[in-house]
Amino acid sequence: MNSCTDSLPVICIDFKKSRFRIHKNTLRMLGNPDYIQLLVNPHDNLLAIRCSIREDRLSHYVCLDRFPAKNSYELYSNGLAATLLDSNQHLRYDHSYRFYGTLNQAHGIALFCLNNAVPISANEQEEVAV
DSSP states (O other), X not given: OOHHXXXXXXXXXXXXXXXXXXXXXXXXXXXXXXXXXXXXXXXXXXXXXXXXOTTOTTOEEXXXXXXXXXXXXXXXXXXXXXXXXXHOTTOOTTOEEEEEOEEETTTTEEEEXXXXXXXXXXXXXXXXXX
């Protein structure tokens, strides 16, 4: 990854495993939240990661302290992966993709356009050095 993309939020999605890998640098950009939400806007083809609170039943607890050696936080969701595949004909079930996003720090949200998928080849490493 070069210095230009180091300052961008990054998420990788492996549709075959229904895995959503949020890079630690993305979480740092969001202020290292304890809870996050994954939101989808199917009309604009956007995926968002938003800072959340414990009381929100749709939030996910981000506990990076338990996995200090990993460079990312992983979530698994068959339903979300299927929804994204159904609404995006250019994404394939048997592929993994990297998405570079934009950050809105004022609202604690990172936005990823699903139209800008970068396929990850089988021999390419998915992790980003932090």
